[in-house]
Amino acid sequence: MSTPSLSQPTPEQLEELRSLLGDPRKVVTGQATREHHSHDFSYHPPRLPEAVVYPESTADVQAVLEWATRHRVAVVPFGVGSSLEGHTVPLAGGISLDMTRMDEILEVRPEDFLVRVQPGLTRSRLNQRLARDGLFFPVDPGADATIGGMIANNASGTNAVRYGAMKHQVLGLEVVLAGGRVIRTGSRAVKSSAGYNLTALFVGSEGTLGVITEAILRVYPLPEFVLAARASFPSVEAAARTAAALIRAGVPVARVELVDAATIRAVNGYKGTRYPERPTLFLEFAGTEPAVREEVALAQELAALEEGVDFTFETDAAAREKLWEARHQAALAIAAASPGRRMMSTDVCVPISQLPASIQFARQVAEEHGLEAAVLGHVGDGNYHVIFMVDPEDPQEVARAAAVNERIVRDALARGGTCTGEHGVGMGKVKYLAAEHGDEAMALMRSIKAMLDPLGILNPGKVVAPPAAS
Amino acid sequence: MSTPSLSQPTPEQLEELRSLLGDPRKVVTGQATREHHSHDFSYHPPRLPEAVVYPESTADVQAVLEWATRHRVAVVPFGVGSSLEGHTVPLAGGISLDMTRMDEILEVRPEDFLVRVQPGLTRSRLNQRLARDGLFFPVDPGADATIGGMIANNASGTNAVRYGAMKHQVLGLEVVLAGGRVIRTGSRAVKSSAGYNLTALFVGSEGTLGVITEAILRVYPLPEFVLAARASFPSVEAAARTAAALIRAGVPVARVELVDAATIRAVNGYKGTRYPERPTLFLEFAGTEPAVREEVALAQELAALEEGVDFTFETDAAAREKLWEARHQAALAIAAASPGRRMMSTDVCVPISQLPASIQFARQVAEEHGLEAAVLGHVGDGNYHVIFMVDPEDPQEVARAAAVNERIVRDALARGGTCTGEHGVGMGKVKYLAAEHGDEAMALMRSIKAMLDPLGILNPGKVVAPPAAS
Numbered sequence: 001m002s003t004p005s006l007s008q009p010t011p012e013q014l015e016e017l018r019s020l021l022g023d024p025r026k027v028v029t030g031q032a033t034r035e036h037h038s039h040d041f042s043y044h045p046p047r048l049p050e051a052v053v054y055p056e057s058t059a060d061v062q063a064v065l066e067w068a069t070r071h072r073v074a075v076v077p078f079g080v081g082s083s084l085e086g087h088t089v090p091l092a093g094g095i096s097l098d099m100t101r102m103d104e105i106l107e108v109r110p111e112d113f114l115v116r117v118q119p120g121l122t123r124s125r126l127n128q129r130l131a132r133d134g135l136f137f138p139v140d141p142g143a144d145a146t147i148g149g150m151i152a153n154n155a156s157g158t159n160a161v162r163y164g165a166m167k168h169q170v171l172g173l174e175v176v177l178a179g180g181r182v183i184r185t186g187s188r189a190v191k192s193s194a195g196y197n198l199t200a201l202f203v204g205s206e207g208t209l210g211v212i213t214e215a216i217l218r219v220y221p222l223p224e225f226v227l228a229a230r231a232s233f234p235s236v237e238a239a240a241r242t243a244a245a246l247i248r249a250g251v252p253v254a255r256v257e258l259v260d261a262a263t264i265r266a267v268n269g270y271k272g273t274r275y276p277e278r279p280t281l282f283l284e285f286a287g288t289e290p291a292v293r294e295e296v297a298l299a300q301e302l303a304a305l306e307e308g309v310d311f312t313f314e315t316d317a318a319a320r321e322k323l324w325e326a327r328h329q330a331a332l333a334i335a336a337a338s339p340g341r342r343m344m345s346t347d348v349c350v351p352i353s354q355l356p357a358s359i360q361f362a363r364q365v366a367e368e369h370g371l372e373a374a375v376l377g378h379v380g381d382g383n384y385h386v387i388f389m390v391d392p393e394d395p396q397e398v399a400r401a402a403a404v405n406e407r408i409v410r411d412a413l414a415r416g417g418t419c420t421g422e423h424g425v426g427m428g429k430v431k432y433l434a435a436e437h438g439d440e441a442m443a444l445m446r447s448i449k450a451m452l453d454p455l456g457i458l459n460p461g462k463v464v465a466p467p468a469a470s
Numbered sequence: 471m472s473t474p475s476l477s478q479p480t481p482e483q484l485e486e487l488r489s490l491l492g493d494p495r496k497v498v499t500g501q502a503t504r505e506h507h508s509h510d511f512s513y514h515p516p517r518l519p520e521a522v523v524y525p526e527s528t529a530d531v532q533a534v535l536e537w538a539t540r541h542r543v544a545v546v547p548f549g550v551g552s553s554l555e556g557h558t559v560p561l562a563g564g565i566s567l568d569m570t571r572m573d574e575i576l577e578v579r580p581e582d583f584l585v586r587v588q589p590g591l592t593r594s595r596l597n598q599r600l601a602r603d604g605l606f607f608p609v610d611p612g613a614d615a616t617i618g619g620m621i622a623n624n625a626s627g628t629n630a631v632r633y634g635a636m637k638h639q640v641l642g643l644e645v646v647l648a649g650g651r652v653i654r655t656g657s658r659a660v661k662s663s664a665g666y667n668l669t670a671l672f673v674g675s676e677g678t679l680g681v682i683t684e685a686i687l688r689v690y691p692l693p694e695f696v697l698a699a700r701a702s703f704p705s706v707e708a709a710a711r712t713a714a715a716l717i718r719a720g721v722p723v724a725r726v727e728l729v730d731a732a733t734i735r736a737v738n739g740y741k742g743t744r745y746p747e748r749p750t751l752f753l754e755f756a757g758t759e760p761a762v763r764e765e766v767a768l769a770q771e772l773a774a775l776e777e778g779v780d781f782t783f784e785t786d787a788a789a790r791e792k793l794w795e796a797r798h799q800a801a802l803a804i805a806a807a808s809p810g811r812r813m814m815s816t817d818v819c820v821p822i823s824q825l826p827a828s829i830q831f832a833r834q835v836a837e838e839h840g841l842e843a844a845v846l847g848h849v850g851d852g853n854y855h856v857i858f859m860v861d862p863e864d865p866q867e868v869a870r871a872a873a874v875n876e877r878i879v880r881d882a883l884a885r886g887g888t889c890t891g892e893h894g895v896g897m898g899k900v901k902y903l904a905a906e907h908g909d910e911a912m913a914l915m916r917s918i919k920a921m922l923d924p925l926g927i928l929n930p931g932k933v934v935a936p937p938a939a940s
Contacts, residue, residue, distance in 0.1 A: 111718055112821040154663040165661055167670075168638065183910040188886035189819040191635050191851050193624040193674050193894040195903050195933055196915045200637075200670030204663050221720035248581055250691035252757075287722075291761035349659040353581040381661050416658035424663040433665050440653040444922075445666045451917055463665055 044086030079149030085426025119148020161380030349421030514556030549619030555896025589618020631850030819891030
């Protein structure tokens, strides 16, 4: 596949864009703004976009993509920049398309358990609104990401074991395609077999196939009774085995999260908590009280078989909130404990029976390479993260961590798993896709990319496409 | 889009195919076999394939598609022929590709809650095997369809309200593409964000993008305690309102099925049951016993508000089985009550709040046109069927039913719904797709079809492609 070459926008072209958007404040070229849009939350090296554009409507996004197509300018959609594989780094320059001014909740239909929203809305703001109707949106990546970013990434988080990932929540989309046309997919029906599943094609496409401007999402009733619990274990593997046993026993656990001792230490330091600094399972059970009580009793038995101790319950909402906030901020806590360093995180997901061995392998390889690593993850899905804080200025250190990362991925693929359960491909996992999917699947992905974005202006260098020359 | 013209296979070409497949019994041209593969379960007019081919391996399917591409011969995959929109009718002649000899269970991994199977396996055989491990596969269209057909159709059924449709169960696929190359999608991990979701592209593609030769599916633990119940109501709308209220109350009902008086009469006649011949909800609750008891009590209260009576429980496995068999065979019962006639079924799915009004509209339109119609459906998802038994030899009768069908679809689309919740597009709903999705989405679907099947040999005339000349 030949890659058409891209151009950087000239000052005249940016002036034209300002006039197309009818408001000069929608196109920003200040250094601080460009720097904010040059990176994500990870170790991947930053690159400045030439300008940052703030659309306020679908028509604005259409105008931008029509303009960018005409001038062969790269467009990289941007939410809050919390991705972990360099998704939002404008590898080929061009413009960063900041979606955060399109953050409205357009429709709330409690009786139909659905909402229609703009992509720049954050998940916390969506949940604040939904709570008024006794509802919530379950997908919860660590960061307070935007809905658009979460769709583009097929994000998941701690609730996926019960509610599924982002792809299970999106009923329909409005997407602006390269060139500026608008496509609508799906409907407000919860089921459909009406033609090819175009919604699923855009979920997880990381801004490389189009720019999401609206989404219809499923939402859920807040459970009647919720109980959070934690237990600590003699080893990470014992905790992982307990999680696998819970799933095998058919317990409809709402959350089951593994956090290792290093991460607990970081969390205690960051949040002022006093959790025992040992490998820990954070659990949540939700439903009717009698059902929850039964599930918890079973979980406690299974934990005891693996010498799980300090089994602690929290039914009080504030205590539960605090516990889950600690878990959600684990990545921030780890980052805070290593000032000046940037995060590299593995994200393999394996069949649940392979989880203890996969984690054991990962810890062993990290140790062999003399790397300090934190382990945490969504172990009910077989998905976990090994987190290294690296000095991006030290190429040897980055290379060492990358080598460990690669061995963990290859091992996970051999176990029937995937290189990324929820973080996505971005620029960091492009190199693993062929090993995971094979040449035929890669060829089809590239054909889809070429069909929808023949000039390669949409987030170049990510998922399947080579970075375009600039 | 120009449609390349297709050819009928010559006797020499069929002889070549026999030799490619290494066994003459894999290519059958007898009249009875061809007739069996000329239609599905619906009113759509039959057409004979020139030959029926029985592959026994992925390599066989590759050989067939390589051969068919070379000779421009149409290929229509066939499971048990239980589709309801003419999916398996070989509109352009060519060959019917009967997948039923590829019916093996290749892998059962109880600890990972997954299986790997061939497409010709029926759902009942899969469930027989899974029961040995305390597991089951939830997707249950009325017929004992093949897994391949169910994937191709994105089938669902009575369990979808709790477990989702086919697209939620398929973790990975092996698909033979036009030309004969093999593509593998997905993995054994329950979550992945590794590139474009190719699995979702093939689920629901109705044999128009490739031929499925293997699937990795999620399976589930059999619930600990199951309770079936039924209640009858003064009107279909009252029953539908009760179903909507149950979902709104957040009851995790396992099944909630609406059956109208006409259908109950047909079932009683067909199965020898004695259910009260009134609009009825068939319900199922599953989980731990205390949780189920609580849910049922709430359901009973909600039913009473709509004057639901005869609330009857069945906890005994045999009685439950009988109840659900009656529901599953409702379509067969309706068919049996009209010998010589063929089935036309609507399949709209609407937001749950719109369900009572949608059903009311449908019944009114049928009445206006003097048509006898049975109503039944998966009302927990907002999906229901209006079934007409028509004389396919009477064009006026078919046209009258088609006109009613069309009005029901247009009304459902106006309510934010879809023309097909689970039956698929086939040849019968091609005409509604543009109204549902708009021109841009249709153009993208056609581009996908042209990309994967440039000669148009795969199930021509279905989903998006015009029937090829023959």
